[in-house]
Amino acid sequence: MTKPSTPPAAPHLPHEDFPPIAAEAIRLITTYLRDIESRPVLGPVHPGDLLNDLPRHPPSTGAADTPSRDLWSALYADLENLILPRMTHWQHPAFFGFFPANASYPAILGEILAAGLATPAFLWVTNPAATELEIRTVDWLAHALDLPPEWSISSGVGGGVIHTTASEATLTALVTARHRARARAMARPGWNPASWHPTLYTSSQAHSSVIKAAMVAGLAHDPDDRTHIRLIEVNDALALDPVALTSAITADLEAARTPIFIAATVGTTSSGAIDPLPEIARIARVHAPDAWVHIDASHHGVAAICPEFRPILTGLEECDSLCVNPHKWLLTNFDCDVFYVRDRRPLINAMSITPAYLRNAASDSGQVIDYRDWQIPLGRRFRALKLWCVFRHYGVEGLRCHIRTGVHLAQIIEQRIHDDPDFELVAPRSLNLVCFRLAPRPGESSPSADARNKRLAEAANASGKLYITPTILPGPPRFVLRIAIGGPATEERHIHDAWQTIRDLAHHAEG
Amino acid sequence: MTKPSTPPAAPHLPHEDFPPIAAEAIRLITTYLRDIESRPVLGPVHPGDLLNDLPRHPPSTGAADTPSRDLWSALYADLENLILPRMTHWQHPAFFGFFPANASYPAILGEILAAGLATPAFLWVTNPAATELEIRTVDWLAHALDLPPEWSISSGVGGGVIHTTASEATLTALVTARHRARARAMARPGWNPASWHPTLYTSSQAHSSVIKAAMVAGLAHDPDDRTHIRLIEVNDALALDPVALTSAITADLEAARTPIFIAATVGTTSSGAIDPLPEIARIARVHAPDAWVHIDASHHGVAAICPEFRPILTGLEECDSLCVNPHKWLLTNFDCDVFYVRDRRPLINAMSITPAYLRNAASDSGQVIDYRDWQIPLGRRFRALKLWCVFRHYGVEGLRCHIRTGVHLAQIIEQRIHDDPDFELVAPRSLNLVCFRLAPRPGESSPSADARNKRLAEAANASGKLYITPTILPGPPRFVLRIAIGGPATEERHIHDAWQTIRDLAHHAEG
CATH class of the missing domain: 3.90.1150.10 (Aspartate Aminotransferase, domain 1)
Incomplete structure (x- = not known):
């Protein structure tokens, strides 16, 4: 081999140039948030308006040809002139759509720090601090929500993890439910995979992510496929009707099907209806003990930090999992869905896979939490930082x-x-x-x-x-x-x- | 009803207090990145070291009792003293583990802006600018990678989307593959769901996320379940052996099984082996025309922006999807996996679901891209901003x-x-x-x-x-x-x- 010649260096932004350019970004977002009321929540925008203003091809050169200050001034100007006018302003005080997508300066600071530290934390060893900060902050939230002690990593066999979204939490819960139910069925005499017919239940007012989870998990070919899914009627308050749930489960049991999953909702998307958790848990216990009961409380669940609203989670103690979204109504920037399980072992059993390149002494010791086994993706951002910042700032x-x-x-x-x-x-x-x-x-x-x-x-x-x-x-x-x-x-x-x-x-x- | 009494306001950080506190965060991360060589890449850390230093319960009050400057000074000190010493420093110049997890100041600036604008963009109407900036930046990357024109939204029926991770891309590709293959099977005479047995193929050196995707999708009960998965042998270069692939597909066809998915790897995790895409595409075309060929190029694919390395993607034009991770080796902070499809219609058919609260005139018009239909979660961050910043800064x-x-x-x-x-x-x-x-x-x-x-x-x-x-x-x-x-x-x-x-x-x- 001969010594290869050194290629030209990439035009990285020098350390000393970053703070003033970052200060401009800080000024830009502060001004944006301070003056946001002067904007329409969503102005008149037509498909293609921004696309038509952006070059079709990427820039060939950047900071190699243009001083960084000038380059970033031009970028910020484009942001102001081309992008901001075509945005839907979710932080506008008169944005009342979908759900509140809370941002806060403390959470933004957490995002800044996470971006700077830039460390994946999929195994404990890939970032012990990120893993342990996540354990502690989700335990803090569990404490604030008054969850039973077993739902915390520090005090029980359950615990929490930060997911991207409630969609991910629901899918993870469903996959865990199926894995646990199937393992139990496999252990029984006469197991026949061809005749095993799992069924899942949610109210007709549940979020579309439940059906989407079933589609991803292979339990629905399309949104209207009812081979495995039962959409349960709601009562006058638009909450799941327990009588209808019992009927559906009973009918499936009589047809030799296996109920594996019930997705209850605390705060439906359309009307905020709250499904009756105590009755649902009792029905599961009596009729479908192999079913996993998941609570989608993504929007409203965080309200349970107030003692007067804690009753929305009454009955949770007999359910299997819960998700709440600090990124909706708890001042923590997206993405921060916290997924809790009463028992983490079925979750890890369902989600774990360990090739040679992910093996390490800490994991082999069984003394650490490897959050990759609590979620669908392998990689993950240092999302605990922003939740920590929010707790520290607000209390x-x-x-x-x-x-x-x-x-x-x-x-x-x-x-x-x-x-x-x-x-x-x-x-x-x-x-x-x-x-x-x-x-x-x-x-x-x-x-x-x-x-x-x-x-x-x-x-x-x-x-x-x-x-x-x-x-x-x-x-x-x-x-x-x-x-x-x-x-x-x-x-x-x-x-x-x-x-x-x-x-x-x-x-x-x-x- | 009587007028409810006004509760005390939350102690939000005032607009004018944010810039100086943010400047400290900027200083902290700049110092961290500038002086990172003085740290061990991973120091001696034991399980529980950080946990033991953090209070078991969340703070009761925060900025309501403590001046914000003092509160944040204390937080930053804890970050320096408790968190940084327990981190694995992925940005250290002597970090050679797993894969490069590139951060760059331009991408960090993109993250800062995204955190400040704080807008979900799951439907076009929920943020037209975020959607269109994503369309343009992933088209830019497609151009830089010299993908065929049909793989771009602006010029073809395919296109790209930013996912969290390659795990999400692989799962999305698998779900799309199954949906398309099953829809085709359903349309044929004699369709019998009970006897439909889909099979998937990847090399024994492929990333664990392929098997994990199968577990989530319901095509494997555990990592060792080979009911639907075929792990194909590799050759001396540790790349998939096309002869073995042909044999496995032929055997499954003879047993009346349906090959639906082939996951090729361009740059395996262990050794960077590059599967022979032209042969794989040819085998699919000849033997398994209903199979979807996905290319996991998460680590190495971005190298194809250099003409001399573009041959690693030769054969791509006959495959169905590709993922590359700018968050690995292209200077863009995690998360930024770009998932491309040659034809977006099967993807949207497989992933779309539209309840009333997601319907809107723009979507109904068919003139816009709703990225929720390109991914598993509903919610999404404004991730295109950082990719845009990276392209603008570096070219x-x-x-x-x-x-x-x-x-x-x-x-x-x-x-x-x-x-x-x-x-x-x-x-x-x-x-x-x-x-x-x-x-x-x-x-x-x-x-x-x-x-x-x-x-x-x-x-x-x-x-x-x-x-x-x-x-x-x-x-x-x-x-x-x-x-x-x-x-x-x-x-x-x-x-x-x-x-x-x-x-x-x-x-x-x-x-």
Whole structure:
């Protein structure tokens, strides 16, 4: 071999140049968040608007030809001029769509630190500190949520892990459920894989991620495939009906099928309905002891840090897993879904795989947690840092104030709707979530009422003054407007303004 | 209803207090990255070291009681004193384990901006700008990789999406493969779901995420379940043997099974072997036209941006999907796996599900990309920003310099090993990856040679002067040392120092 010639170095940004350029980024996001009210929540944007403003081909050279300060000034200008005007501003105080996607400066600081330390933590040995900080912070959250001691790594056989999303948590729970149920079935006399027919249950109001998890796991060919999935009816409060659940499970058992998974929801997407956990757990215990009961509390579960809202999780102690999303309503930037299990052993049994290049002395000792065995991907970011920053900055009491403020603001708009004869509440307010609509006129047909409400929703979002997500509620199907509150910037005046806008638009549309 | 009383406000960090506290975070990470060489790559850490230093319960109050500056100073001090010493420093220039997990200041700036804008982009309408910036930046990368035009959203029916990890990409590809193959089977006369037996193929050297994907998808009960999975033998270069693949597919077809998925690897984890894509694509076309051919090029694929390394992807044009990880060797912070498909329609067919609350006019128009239909989770971060920042700062030429530097440094250590009679190269160098070991002594048994190499690996990592990941290579099984180069801070002197350390430790251990 001959000595190879040295190629030119890449134009890395020198250490000393980073702080001033980063200070500009900090200034940019601070200004953005401070002045966000001056923007429409979502302005008029057409498909392709940004695409048409971006070069079709990547730049050939960058900092090798252009001084870094100039290069980054141009980039920030493009961000301001091309990107920000085409964004949906989830941090806007009048963003009431989907769910609150809380960001906070403490969590942003956690993201900055995580980006700088830049360390994967899929095995304990790949970053002991990241693993142990995650153990501690998710145990802190378990404590704040008043979970039973066995749901913590430090004090029990269960514990928590930070996932990307509730979708990942649900899929992980389903895969764990199937693995455990199948292992038990395999251990019984007469096991026949060809005749094993697993079934899963969730309410008709559950999030689409349950069916998507079944599609990924091979238990549904498409969203309408009901070979393995049972969508259980809901009661008047739009919560899962335990009688219907029992019937469905009983029918499957009579047909020699095996119930493996029940996904309960604490706070459905459309209306915030809370499934009856104690009854669901009892049904599972009595009729389907091999079934895993997972609680999707992704949006509302974090409210349980307030003692007065803790009852939403009553019955959890007999369930198998839970997910809550600090990245929704607990001031922690996306992604931060915390997935808890009562017993971590079935989870690890279902998810573990160890080739030679992942073996190491610490893992072999059994003394450490390797979080890759708690999730679907191998790699993972240092996400515990931001949750740690949030706990340190706010404290549990500060976080409770945030939840209570969201509920308080929802109570205000609930009252305004209640007091207004043109509108009606369509479902009971659930914490921070209010579903309502223009009340049908005497004798008005359902399609006509739906059309009026749809026009109102479109007009509201087109106004740029607020953003809401409409949905359809069952029994009978109704097109409804839905306001989800909980952004850290939202104050009482934003609620009053939003209500005034909705009323004005309603009068205009009606006129 | 009566007017509810206003709860105390949460102690949010005021806008004006954020920049100085953020400047401290910037200073901290700049100092960390600048002075990282003064740290051991992984110091002596024992399980529980950090856990024992962290309070068991979360703080009750935070900024409500303590001035924010003081609170954050204390937090940063804890980070310095408690967390950093227990980290594995992946950004250390002498970190040669697993794979390079590149961070760069441009990508960190992208992460800062994404954290501040804090917007999910699962539907186009939930952030038009994030969606379109992602379309453009992954098209840029496709252009840099010289992918065929149909693999881009802007110019073809395929395109790319940013996933968290290659694990997610492989699982997504597998689920898409099964959905497409099953839909085709269902359309044929005599369809019988009970007798449909799908099979998948990958080399025995493929990453564990392929088997894990099968476990999640319900095609393997455990890592050793071979009901649906065929692990194909490798040749002397540790690449998939096409003859063995043909045999396995033929045997399954004769048994009335349906080949649905072939996962090829461009750069295996252990040795960087490159499977023969043209032969694999040809075998699929001739014998298994319903099989989806996915290319896992997560570590090495990005090297194809250099024309001289583009041949590693030769044959791609007849495959169905590809993933490459800018978060490994292309200067983009984790997470940033880019998953490309030649045709996006089977992907969207397999992954799409649309409840009422996700319906909107833009999606219904068919004119926009909704990236939730390209992935398993619903939610997603604004990850395109960092890839955009990296392209803008480095340009394609700058990125090529980075790849070439990694290859150059690997050539240097390859030559040192080649020239040293005590050591031997165990597999051909693959770009930035070198596998080697202490050469067996004349007549030395295999267990003895393995034990000496294992001691050397442990001593090297315990020294704190470098970090390597050992592995086991087949044919016959050998314990080998593995050096993966490609960190942006790694220079020629680090390679020489590392080699000197390894030599010294070898002499000491031998002595």
